[in-house]
Amino acid sequence: MKRVQYLRYGAPEELRLDEVKQPDPERGQIRVQVRAAAANPMDWKIRRGEMKALTGFRFPRGLGHDFAGVVEAVGPGVERLKVGDEVFGVTSIRQAGAFAEYVVADEKNVGFKPSSLSFEQAAALTIVSLTAWNALVAKARLRAGQSVFISGCLGGVGRSAAQIAKMRGANIVGSCSASGREEALALGVGEVVDYRAFDIALYQRRFDVVFDTAGALSLSQCGAMLKRRGMSLHIVPTPAKLFGCLLPSRHHLVFGNPTPQSISGVAEAFDRGQLVPAIGRIVPLCEAISAVVELERTGSPKGKLVIAPMQ
Structure with missing residues (x-):
């Protein structure tokens, strides 16, 4: 072969x-x-x-x-x-x-x-969607009415995260390039921020969850954006984040490790038309x-x- x-x-x-x-x-x-x-x-x-x-x-x-x-x-x-x-x-x-x-x-x-999923779609769905699912569903237990900020909402993981957050009934703010605004809105992002003009001062203590899929935010920036009981989630393991997330804190590293629950959840979400790669x-x-x-x-x-x- x-x-x-x-x-x-x-x-x-x-x-x-x-x-x-x-x-x-x-x-x-x-x-x-x-x-x-x-x-x-x-x-x-x-x-x-x-x-x-x-x-x-x-x-x-x-x-x-x-x-x-x-x-x-x-x-x-x-x-x-x-x-x-x-x-x-x-x-x-x-x-x-x-x-x-x-x-x-x-x-x-x-x-x-799922029979509704082509082989190409299924392959494109896997790691990015499992990572987003593990972050927002398994770790954060995101629920309806909560607020989430997704950096890089049009990246691989970010796109899946936006769709999963919408499926969970969350209020979504996402960052991407200005040219991607309409595409992000179509995914369910309620407020789209141009990452080049992002001013963290405008988002102090606003979110239940900050999901930094782009690796663009420091732990201190994430902490400033979180509500009192909020948490931040990270997929880019810089040395600072590795250290900060290992300590007991509200900052967590997440990975795309598959579980029976995440695999079936992702498959069912696609079958319902809620998750499209x-x-x-x-x-x-x-x-x-x-x-x-x-x-x-x-x-x-x-x-x-x-x-x-x-x-």
Whole structure:
């Protein structure tokens, strides 16, 4: 089978499309024929070696974590899923390898793909929506009538967060570029702020939740924006935030770790039309490396880059 991989951490030039042995699922794992996979900034941060403490030093290492496809084989102990099931999910951070014709993943990290969801949409939905769900639903327990500020509300996680906050009945303020105002309003953001002209003094003690998806706010800025019992949520783990969020406080780091509850919640939200992913570009596996490198360097396209190995 073909897989995008690299033999050491480093620059984009380390990436290669190789012919490799098809992986066998171990206990609790499934092998999936990948119909679609989606790129995330985490993919190139890992390839650069920025997350070595979590990803280790075992090579060759595949690229990509989000995927959707059809279960092709199951390992011992797998009970919920069977061959032929249409699924979506993520690999563990150490496994990776979703930019391939086949990928192995833990059964616990995979859910059933709704029939209303295309493979491309399912792949584009996964990490960003699970991260937003874990933040706003699982951690903050956001509820109707509460107020939330979402920085980067048109980014991958921010877009999902805005839709989930709307679904929960919250009052949403979001920051993005001025040109994205109408798009943000269409997502359900009630008040759109141009991030270039954002004045924190106007938002003192206003929010129950501040979700900094863009990594643009300091902990002190977030604290100033929060109501007395509010909390801030962060997905960009700078050294200052790592330290500040480890201490008992109202500031918390969140991740896209899948749980049965988050996977089913995201799938049900899409089925109800409350959560819709944005796809910017779909490319075949043979074009994956050039497309990912372009995305890393330019930030384009708007919406998710999806790899379709079966094209």
